[in-house]
Structure formats: C-alpha cells, structure tokens
C-alpha cells in the first residue's frame with residue numbers, strides 16, 4: 001500500500017469535500033436545463049466529458065444536438081453536403097422539436113438536470129450567419145420560429161474563443177465540418193456574444209483560451225450558482 005504524504009491527503013480531502021458540496025447542491029436543483037454553446041473547437045465536448053465523468057453529475061442526463069436520432073442523421077447528411085441553408089435550418093429545427101418531445105421535457109418533468117452539448121442558440125448563431133443573404137435579420141428570424149414551443153435553458157454556458165485558435169484546435173482533432181471556417185466562425189462568435197448581451201441572466205461566458213483546469217472550475221461554479229435563483 002502506498003502511503004500518501006500529508007499535503008496530498010489534505011488535497012484529496014479538499015477535493016472530496018468539493019465533490020460532496022457540488023453533489024448536495026445538485027440534489028437540491030430539480031429539473032434544470034443547462035446548455036453548452038460555442039463555436040466549433042471551443043472545447044464543449046471536452047468539458048461535457050469532464051462533467052459526465054464527475055461523480056457529482058452521476059444522475060444528470062447528458063445529451064446533444066444534433067441528436068443521435070434518425071433526424072440527427074439527416075442533419076449530418078445536410079452538414080456533409082451542399083444542402084440549401086433554409087432546408088438545413090428546418091432539419092436542425094425538426095431535430096430540436098423531436099429532442100424536446102422525446103428527451104428534454106420528460107427528463108425535466110422527472111426532476112432531472114439535463115446538460116446539452118449545443119441546443120437552440122447554435123441555430124440562432126450559426127443559421128443567423130448562413131441565412132444572412134435570405135433575411136434582413138436572420139438571427140431574429142430564426143429565434144422567432146422557435147417561439148411558443150422551445151424550452152428555454154435555465155443556464156447557457158458560452159465557450160468563447162478566437163476562431164483562429166479554435167480552427168487550429170479542430171485541425172489537430174482531425175475532423176472538419178463545412179462550418180469550421182474562420183470567416184463563418186467570426187460571424188457565429190459575434191452572434192453568440194450578441195445573444196449573451198441580450199440575455200445576461202441566462203448566459204455565463206467562459207474564456208476557453210486557458211488551462212483546462214481553470215475552465216473546469218469556472219463551469220462548475222457557473223452550474224452551482226444557478227442554485228441561488
């Protein structure tokens with residue numbers, strides 16, 4: 001058996017205490033929807049994996065958009081081809097409607113904490129750029145078609161980063177989608193920041209051009225802070 005030095009035991013105890021504290025706070029937090037948003041390569045999936053393996057989140061429901069349903073598969077077909085941007089928006093939106101009906105609403109009604117890697121703000125921010133030739137105020141137009149049926153998140157964590165850095169990170173990751181272009185991502189980032197400015201009570205902006213540990217701590221703090229509301 002390895003005997004840990006005194007300071008390591010202390011660090012371990014502090015860590016265990018932190019996990020317990022978050023777990024207690026989360027038990028009190030019933031039926032909350034938390035969304036993670038940001039441009040491609042901003043670090044959402046990395047943080048989703050961290051939260052998913054964090055012991056305090058063992059009873060949370062983790063999900064994503066595009067979903068893993070057949071509509072989500074259709075969405076990926078659109079992403080991988082030259083599909084008309086309006087048709088693409090409709091597919092993303094159909095996927096969202098089905099996501100809400102089959103997973104989001106039932107889980108929230110069951111008192112679960114739901115954490116979604118991308119959600120409605122992805123549509124507002126991305127299709128707000130791809131549809132800029134079609135509508136005068138594309139982002140507002142896309143928001144409008146969600147009114148009356150979408151479920152608005154309790155908290156949206158916006159992962160903010162310079163697109164140049166994000167695209168470089170995506171390159172290293174090895175996958176590339178047609179949206180991973182600096183010019184397009186600059187527009188998407190601006191849209192996200194406009195959304196956050198319009199709803200400061202819902203959004204928390206996290207600078208993800210930092211050490212992963214700092215980002216993890218800030219995300220945990222943002223999530224537990226909605227307990228106070």
Ligand SMILES: Nc1ncnc2c1ncn2[C@@H]1O[C@H](COP(=O)(O)OP(=O)(O)O)[C@@H](O)[C@H]1O
Nearest residue numbers: 040041042043044045046169170173210211212
């Ligand atoms: N804080 C960070 N510092 C350096 N690299 C990071 C950081 N966060 C994520 N990455 C790396 O950047 C790439 C994109 O991250 P990922 O989580 O897949 O982004 P997203 O899901 O937002 O597209 C991955 O290769 C990941 O390992």
Ligand SMILES: Cc1cn([C@H]2C[C@H](O)[C@@H](COP(=O)(O)OP(=O)(O)O)O2)c(=O)[nH]c1=O
Nearest residue numbers: 040041065066092118122123126127177179
């Ligand atoms: C959910 C959603 C995603 N997207 C885009 C963002 C991504 O470039 C792409 C696929 O999403 P995703 O697989 O989440 O990409 P990543 O892991 O790189 O963030 O679809 C939209 O344009 N609109 C949407 O409503």
